[in-house]
Amino acid sequence: MEKTTIILVCSCLFSIMTFSSAAGDTIAANESISDGQTIVSARGEFEMGFFSPEGNPHNRYFGIWYKKISNGTVIWVANREAPISNTSGVVRVSSRGIVVGTNHTTRSIWTSNSSASVKNPVAQLLDTGNLVFRDENELLNFAWQSFDHPVDNFLPGMKFGYDLVNGLDRYFSPWKSDDDPAPGEYTHRVDKNGYPQLILWKGSVPWYRTGPWVGSRFSGIPFLKPNGFYVIDFVITQTEVYYVFNLVNSSESPITRWTLAPNGVSTRYKWNRDKHSWSQYLTLEVSDCDDYEFCGANGVCNVNKSPRCECIKGFDPKNPEHWAEADWTSGCSRNVELECGNGDDFFRYTGLKLPDTRWSKYNMSMSLVECRDKCLKDCNCTAYSNTDIRNGGSGCLLWFGDLKDMRGYSADGQDLYVKMAASELINSYTEGSKNSGQKTGVWIVLVPAFVVLAAICCLLLLYRIRKKGIKRAVQVDLDNVAAATREQGPDLDLPLLDFIQIAKATDNFSDNNKLGEGGFGAVYKGVLEEGQEIAVKRLSKDSRQGVTEFMNEVSCIAKLQHRNLVRLIACCVEEQERMLVYEYMPNKGLDSVLFDKEMCKSLDWPKRYNIINGTAKGLLYLHQDSRLKVIHRDLKASNILLDYEMNPKISDFGLARIFGESETQASTTTVVGTYGYMPPEYAIDGLFSTKSDVYSFGVLLLEIISGKKNRGFRHPDHNLNLVGHAWRCYTENNLLGIADKVILNSSNEHEVFRVTEIGLLCVQEYPEDRPSMSSVVLMLSSEIALPCSKKPGFCSERKKPNDTTSPASNHTSCSINSSSVSFYAPR
């Protein structure tokens, strides 16, 4: 069903009679250029003169084309509606502007019509492709410029949009056909009604929208990602609205232009220097879902769905028979009228191209909460969203009346909050059942029942945690008077969210919002009503093991508060559902940055050092500074989440164990954790203590320094893992050999060396040799002398049976290294 878009690059083929460039890039008042002569811009980028389109050799047009590259792609035409039928064309400059005529008569065929009169007029072709008319002495003050009167090519630096002060409306109108530069039936304009947006019109019918600008891109072009060679911007002020793009580096970046073909298809071309031709970079409007209002009012089009069109929640087809026959134009209407006031609520859609904003109002300084309020108060308001999706969202955009021309995307679309009667909203969260008044009634009874049930469950949970806590001699900080005086004992200061709230925040656990899948269930991204971003861990219903882990995690992390631990915001326990609601971490897990070839370059040494330090502090807090003694048992790169400023936060306490104060070591029959991060005594004997976490931390530290995974590490010279490789480098007095080349420079060598040594101390074979986390934090933050490191545990994963030369096998001396220790010794 995809529309075929055959883009003809014919507009660049044309014939110019004899070439003879007039001197310079300007035409002065007493000069004229006739057919056959051309003017070339200063650096030779563009040329202007008379030309004929290829299929139309008799008509002569005055235009501008690329000169240095592409040998003549026409980007602008003056007399597009009034061709000259022979070669007697002449271009003159008068005080009125630039005049295209013939050499016999003084009658002009085309005049640029400058609004301001100019004393010493001159026309100049600039290297940007802009033909300007100005006073000889006013270099930057143009009385007229071709950029204000575009044809079909959008070039760097050109403004596409309107300027109320100067009465300009710059829009594109493509050629009628490849042979005829006269305006065709399409126009592409920035629309002045409501919140500004780009609309492609076919005659007077809206044909395609890119959707409004949402801060970094257009709502309807979610696949438009920032790139290295041009940047786009959309400027909205009281008097001026325009879309502009610029090359990142005008001398280096590949030349790019955006064009509107006679068939209305927009394409961005990029000049390919090697192939010496234009290549398509981006084409808009490629599917029927892009056709304006394909699904009618209040319908959403989705290319991946069959049928294409769906009514938004709370709406049903206006004409079910037509709808069933795939005639969607009649659209959808509400099942239940809005009650206007407190009886209404909003349903959040994600991944949408925002509806037509011609019937909208906006305020860039309002927050989403104020926006919601405003929409709730105005009975005619039907939906709202942010105007800017960057930095968590800002600004307010309100729609009135029907929502037109929406499209769904599988990813990266925008959130839209659609108003509906509260009863409809509850309806839409049930098993997809709709339009049954009876069911609505049932749910009104059921929902409060659920809430009561949830409350009972949570009380039970509290009770169990309390009991468990006492049995394990959980240490309650006696200084904490509040806690001590409270009846409940170990308190869970944790808000409860009900299922409906979480379902709403995550768009009913839609796949689009899924962040990942762990052993115990899926993790979803969501946004709470008040705008807070959350990550929801939903335990799979059939995971028996999960229940224990869930209790564990709640009891464990609810009491922990540290800037390097991920924060639990709320929990939900309802019947089969068990969910944990965390703060959302936009930069994902450390593994996704550290082990990515490209992304890891953004992690310079100060950032890595900060991550190491933060993780150490978080772990120290778990081991001894918090009210409990907690052993994480599954510390690894993917459990270190990064916030907006790349600060580390330890997450995933599913395997954590709370220890009584007197306990130092425990054993388990089921060894859980992640290979590569487990110390020998735990992996082999099931013994764990805080020192097991120290081992994992050491592995993590070596991974951060090397940018390589411990497990699966490969080296041409040996078959050691990363830990073994680090030990070998240490014994060979080449400890910097393991460091990622990206981070090393002469000024931080000392620090990198020291931190690597600390890493090796943490991974020593015997737990009693490993430092405690408090020593680690001290060693990281001071210059105290470090002890010599002994052989690490688990140097090798894939030892060959006949390999007797492994340096890790019996090399425990650190005499070689002591010299380097003293060399780097504290100053």
Ligand SMILES: *[C@@H]1O[C@H](CO)[C@@H](O)[C@H](O)[C@H]1NC(C)=O
């Ligand atoms: C054109 O005008 C300039 C100054 O405006 C003058 O210097 C030049 O001599 C003139 N040329 C001719 C051919 O009249």
Ligand SMILES: *[C@@H]1O[C@H](CO)[C@@H](O)[C@H](O)[C@H]1NC(C)=O
């Ligand atoms: C442009 O075309 C002319 C003749 O067709 C040719 O001589 C010239 O080399 C071409 N220039 C470029 C930059 O391709």
Ligand SMILES: *[C@@H]1O[C@H](CO)[C@@H](O)[C@H](O)[C@H]1NC(C)=O
């Ligand atoms: C060229 O065409 C113009 C009208 O476009 C006409 O006035 C003029 O006489 C023609 N000249 C020749 C030499 O045919």
Ligand SMILES: *[C@@H]1O[C@H](CO)[C@@H](O)[C@H](O)[C@H]1NC(C)=O
């Ligand atoms: C005007 O056109 C005629 C015939 O095409 C040509 O002979 C003459 O040189 C032209 N005059 C000017 C000033 O270009």
Ligand SMILES: *[C@@H]1O[C@H](CO)[C@@H](O)[C@H](O)[C@H]1NC(C)=O
């Ligand atoms: C310039 O003004 C004249 C007279 O007002 C008008 O006929 C002509 O269409 C205008 N030309 C352009 C290019 O706007």
Ligand SMILES: *[C@@H]1O[C@H](CO)[C@@H](O)[C@H](O)[C@H]1NC(C)=O
């Ligand atoms: C553009 O690239 C050139 C050549 O690589 C470089 O010298 C210049 O500094 C760059 N300019 C900008 C603004 O980055």
Ligand SMILES: *[C@@H]1O[C@H](CO)[C@@H](O)[C@H](O)[C@H]1NC(C)=O
């Ligand atoms: C936009 O919202 C802000 C904050 O609510 C308000 O102060 C301002 O007056 C609003 N602007 C307009 C034009 O309504």
Ligand SMILES: *[C@@H]1O[C@H](CO)[C@@H](O)[C@H](O)[C@H]1NC(C)=O
């Ligand atoms: C809502 O729309 C109706 C009809 O368009 C209009 O009469 C009414 O004044 C509007 N109400 C508000 C609060 O804007």
